[in-house]
Amino acid sequence: MSTLADADGIGTAIGDAVNRWTDERTTGELTLRAVIGLFAVTLSLYTFYFAYSLVFVRVRHSNIFLGVGLAIFFLYEAQKHLYGTADVAAYRDRKTAPEGSVLSRVRSQLGRFDGLVMIIEAAGALLGAWYVESNFDRLLNDAVIVGYTQQDYLMGLLIIVVVTDATRRAYGWAITSVVLFTIAYALAGPWLPGFLGHTGMTWQNVARYGAIGLSGTYGFILGIGTTWVAVFIIFAGMAKTYGALEYILNGGQRLGNYLRTGVVQVAVIASMAMGSITGSAAANTATTGSFTIPMMQDQGVRDDFAAAIESVASSGGQMMPPVMGVAAFIMADILGVSYVEIIRAALIPALLFYFSVGIGVQFVVLRFGWTAEQSASGTLVSSLFSRDSLVAIGYVALVAVAFAVLDSVIGLSALFAGLGALGVVVLVRLLQALIAQGDPTAARAEFAVAAEGFFEGPHFLVPMAVLVYTLVVMRLTPLSAGLYTAVTLVATIVVRCFVVDSLLRAPVTATVQTVKGLRSGAIEMAPLVGVLAAMGIIISMLTQTGLSSKISIRMVGLAGGVFIAVLLMAMFLSILFGLGMPTPAAYILVVILVAPGIIEVGVPELTAHLFVFYFAMLSAITPPVAVAVAVGSRIADANFIQTGIQALRIGVSGFFIPFAFISNASLIYWTFPGTLVHTTIVFVGVVGLIASTTAYDGKNVLSAVPRFVYFGLALIALYAPMTIVQAMAAMLIGVGLVFAQMDQLPATVTPVKER
Template sequence: MEREAPLGVRERLDRPPVELGLRSIIYAFAVFLTLYTIYYAYTLFWVRVRFANVFLGVGVALFYLVQLLEKHVAKRSGDGLVAETDDTESSLFEHGPWKALDVVMLLAGAVVALALAGYVEFNFARLLEDAPIFGWTTTDYYVGVAAMVLVTDATRRAYGNVIAGVVVAGIAYAFAGPYLPGVLYHTGMDWQQVARNGAIGLTGVYGFILEVGTTAVAIFLMFAGMAKAYGLMDLVLNLSREVRNVLETGVVQVAVVGSMIMGSITGSAAANTATTGSFTIPMIKDQGVREDFACAIESVASSGGQMLPPIMGVAAFLMADILGIPYLEVVKAGLFPALLFYFSVGAAVHLIIHKFDWTTDAEGTFDKSILLDGIHYVIPLGVLLYTLVVLRFSPLSAGFYTIVALVPSALLKRLIDAYRGDDEPVEVAVDFTVTTFDGLRQGAVDMAPLVGILASLGIVITMVEQTGLGARISFRMLALAGGILVVLLLLAMATSILFGLGMPTPAAYIVVAALVAPALTTSETFTIQPLTAHMFVFYFAMLSAITPPVAVAVAVGARIADSDFLQSCKQALRIGAPGFVIPFAFVANDGIIVWSSSTPIDLLVVLAGTVAVVVATVGYDGASDLGWPHRIVYLVIAGGAMFGPQMVQLGTAGLLMLTLALANTGRLPAVVTPSRQ
């Protein structure tokens, strides 16, 4: 799908007055929110919860205004805000009473969001210090209820009824506890307790999830928005076209890499499939790849991107805060599992492309000048790595210095291009300034839908903690496992996939971290380290995006690829199959997560097992199609390499390499299947 060129200043002003006014307000709110975040990262002038309150008010108001623009006002999408109407005249009330009601609700939501933030800010000292001792006022309770309703509605509008229903169910559960049986029973709460715990006590809505989201998560999404404004997506697209000229697998591998990198930033497998997939899936299909495989490749890559450090779909920051460990430890723990998954997807795609003969001639040349177009990204990425790994700054501070490095780097690149093209310096300066402010706007607009769900998830977690549901679920899972680790892990896998269905990355991780992870860490029978347990449930929550019956990433990709949903799910499970095994492997070989002297051996044997799983699920070893007897042999080898005693692991890893070497030299007989489906 061809992307629209950004609108010029004159074209932006050539709009109906209502649309122009609304866009101007959105622009002002968005730029303020990004600059407010950057300034806070530099000064830390308030405690985090106070900063988060203002961010929540402006962020939710911005989200409602963007919804109003996109659903009822906008007529063009050149600045990244996509219109849904095709009308030629701008009128807010031309579509009947329901549309008019929605307009009123959106405007009211924006006003209420700002009013709530103002109330909490004005009464902040009292709510933080005096109210827990002397009590809350009736107005406080009403404000708490209003905050909970507001963020739940914002969540519904951004992510649908299912996720909003989880929030509503959490609140309802707080009331209904005395009437529920068995593990669900608790003594119950009245409405004042729900309002206090859910919001106005500066917990719930204003809890640690919102605090992390509005600081560490926001600064990186805003960096991503600015990078996109400076041409990051265009660079990825151009690189994809060039690599297609020199790789037999063509553009497919580049699409995998690009989707995983961008997926790490977006925080939603479905959203990433929709954005990057809108141009990668057509390019993959143009190479001759069948529709269901094109959908599956993009869906799996976008889902895998959520596991990729340093951002991990913004879950890395939440994980560090929940576990109370340095952020860098989470990045280290996530590195090798992500590389294993990354490698498995790349290997599966490579084998599939050759198996079905979807290769390209690869007789062209790679235009190295394309790399120079992205040279200015090297400096901010270097700053990011240096501040996180060497200086061990917090993610918020590292994100600040990364943005500070990005702007002059991009400006220098523009000036060099202008010098080569004989452009006027004044014109370049004006264009760069407009682009920079567009980037400030884009980062905040990308962050705005996430604000509501982070706040509403705080409600869910608070209700789970206050009612003791998490502890009871953990106890019941341990009882069902009967002291057998494999059974416990299978129960945790199934539960994580169930709770993760349809949710964006932060939401899915928060839910499984509260309800499932404790079962893996509280048992005296098993010795699973907390970081390993959280990585385990996190992986399966992410894989729910390609798991039927919901498989939200596949559903989005299937619409773009025009493929059958269930057939696409089948291929996605085939390509992503190693991802369902890797979490079990790093529990059995936890040197992959917690680095130690055993890490190199653990990584080697799990890598060998991953290769064996890929060959078995694809049914191709690089030389010939494999029948089920050969596939089963590879699965046995995978099991031995990943889960056997160390000598068995090393032996089967060696056997795998020998088997593949013999197969690709034609010395190993294979059972060739007659059908390639």
């Protein structure tokens, strides 16, 4: 009877939910949502199928993914325009033209039909993908020899148009203007003066090299995006749908209860975690900032500082392994090295950045008294060494040991070794409950409570462990590793549903959540498809015209070949070319235009790529554009200029760190003991740099003299050519900070205490 009642309750609940949902929506919106959902779920499932079977060559797969991905993007934007927040009134309210002007009236009228235009563009994207698929063998082989038809060229232009407009709609005019500039440059070559001139390209050549020749749009950038990047973005969308973001934020909130800085450091950690996955500093700021900025404001942090902290933390996440805002995949493919080598090289620079941000935030919060009441009993250290924490660590160790024995000693496959390790843990936990309770019934009840507690969040560690193992130990490609990780995630969610729900409800809950996750993942990936394809067009135009090599030669020539001058010019150009762009686009652009110049003066290739990537990332907090700051200040309702100043103040050490890993090669290329020694020295040097820029040492406000001393010692610790000199500078910084905390500095240099 209870089962029948349960089933009846499920049916009633689903029916009521469907009725409420449909009552609020028109037939057109329901149809559009259904089409979007069908495309999105199909694209996600197809991506996992391709990862499993590799049924097509990558170019062919990229074409299918591009067509469906762009269709999803345009239809989703059309839905928002027609039925969501982006309605016609929003177009009329835009202040891009004087009210009553001709341009204003034209935009108002066109805004009425923008939803229809996007639906047509979605159809155009599908048409272009169908044409390439239908003629794939001819375009790949015969057309190169016998030539392309007029219809081919027109389809090439269609693909370029829809890709460019998708980029404009998703990321604005910054990257779109670069696409249009490179195309215009390709066409106008014969009329340009000096070194900018070239033989020129016809519109047919633009169509060929930009798309229909299976280059440009279909270049290696899109190939990486539709394989390595796509599987991780879809996985991330599924994880967020399953509640991973809430688990991270809740965990951070609990951590904040032990810290004087409260939720401020939580914002840094959460943004770091999410920023590694997303490909846009602005998107990351909008996603995590909508939670963390109000939390910081409630704690008393000033509006501009709250927005600045979130903006800096969100921008830095783009270089945090393992994903690095999808740039790690692109970098590995460009350099032709293993993915593991990229994330290993990027790890210490990323930790340096977040260490500097964490220290800067700590100093700022303590200086202005924005501390929080520590609501948790005890300290963070005592919590880490509490009985519950030690038991949890013990179980993690048990899983690792059991897996190693079953995998290496007994020789089971990774799958069965993992299942066996989990089985061992379940058995041990049952024995623990039985010993503690002494009664089998009470033991089962305690085990059930423990299982439900595990599936409230810690279960997300299981797919992450699979990700690390498949990437680092098995050395699988990111595509295969992402597939296994996603499958593990779904499996853990299915188990969770059966543990925390009834047997009848569990399959329905698991299916609904998984479908939502597949839909969410594809929708989050859709905007990135357009910008990656657009970057392919840019690279093709720059390569065909020879502009990229000309810029590198001129850069070295203008700097006179002086090493530091070349690096400074590379820094400036990387920030300039990265303004307003998502991380993958910024990285690709600076690698093509800037990196060859610093490689030419002797910087190792991998170091050069990380150097320009670091500064392209920092463009998100660099005025006058500073897209992350713009988003953060809007959420916090703070002044943009003031927020930008505070963001630079908190993140200024980030502009010094890239030079540090050029002067300390062991930060990138690990050695022993060189990496350990230089990492320690540079970390201490960064603390001195933060003390100088924030005018605070953790206890006292610094006057000009100690700030100057800390700054000078920090530069020596970071860049001195001799390790012994660096170590001495770092030691002096450390001694000064320790004495400051103990109020033991000499009277001549003692700073004033904050009032």
